Amino acid sequence: AQKVTQAQTEISVVEKEDVTLDCVYETRDTTYYLFWYKQPPSGELVFLIRRNSFDEQNEISGRYSWNFQKSTSSFNFTITASQVVDSAVYFCALSDVNHSNSGYALNFGKGTSLLVTP
Amino acid sequence: DVKVTQSSRYLVKRTGEKVFLECVQDMDHENMFWYRQDPGLGLRLIYFSYDVKMKEKGDIPEGYSVSREKKERFSLILESASTNQTSMYLCASSLTAGGQETQYFGPGTRLLVL
Numbered sequence: 001a002q003k004v005t006q007a008q009t010e011i012s013v014v015e016k017e018d019v020t021l022d023c024v025y026e027t028r029d030t031t032y033y034l035f036w037y038k039q040p041p042s043g044e045l046v047f048l049i050r051r052n053s054f055d056e057q058n059e060i061s062g063r064y065s066w067n068f069q070k071s072t073s074s075f076n077f078t079i080t081a082s083q084v085v086d087s088a089v090y091f092c093a094l095s096d097v098n099h100s101n102s103g104y105a106l107n108f109g110k111g112t113s114l115l116v117t118p
Numbered sequence: 119d120v121k122v123t124q125s126s127r128y129l130v131k132r133t134g135e136k137v138f139l140e141c142v143q144d145m146d147h148e149n150m151f152w153y154r155q156d157p158g159l160g161l162r163l164i165y166f167s168y169d170v171k172m173k174e175k176g177d178i179p180e181g182y183s184v185s186r187e188k189k190e191r192f193s194l195i196l197e198s199a200s201t202n203q204t205s206m207y208l209c210a211s212s213l214t215a216g217g218q219e220t221q222y223f224g225p226g227t228r229l230l231v232l
Contacts, residue, residue, distance in 0.1 A: 033218050035221075037223075042225065043127075043206065043225055043226040043228070044224065044226060045208065045223035045226075046223075047220055047221075047222060050218075052218065091161070095218075105151055105153075105166055106161075106221055108160045109160060110158065111160055
């Protein structure tokens with residue numbers, strides 16, 4: 001069985017602070033993919049990043065960075081110098097290549113609600 | 119850019135009504151999905167389809183059915199709406215079947231069943 005845990009339900013920071021959103025996953029498969037999505041108040045899930053299980057390099061995209069560590073089964077997301085527009089719910093999700101049912105549907109964590117105040 | 123659209127952003131229906139939620143994608147994707155999102159429960163898969171006229175149950179299919187008559191369109195049907203189906207419904211699509219494929223989501227439909 002797969003499982004994605006986002007232990008932080010809500011986080012509140014002041015603008016320009018750095019913030020890290022935690023994601024811990026469980027899977028018995030050696031090949032899998034991890035995703036982060038952003039859901040702003042408008043409701044649409046916006047794809048942020050996909051990482052496969054064989055690539056443990058950290059990734060940086062502007063103010064966003066991701067730290068993938070297989071040893072701790074974690075795929076954490078850091079926003080540097082947060083802005084009010086970063087306020088949203090962020091979801092971590094897991095998909096594995098060998099999951100033959102459910103059309104490789106994503107297993108989502110319950111999400112972390114981030115509020116950035118001015 | 120991938121575009122996934124859903125027929126309504128907000129919908130109010132009465133208990134017992136038959137409800138249709140429509141989803142259209144414009145990128146010739148093979149896979150399409152319906153999820154529902156509830157506070158504290160995250161996103162849960164209702165049904166998915168990997169080809170025209172093909173459908174498979176997800177984790178919570180009870181009370182729902184689906185239809186995929188054309189590749190670009192995937193409909194979710196609530197045969198007899200109930201109050202516990204009040205939720206946010208999200209449609210997604212991916213290019214092919216495979217865990218490596220990114221799923222792209224529509225804007226969601228907030229359904230209220232009275």
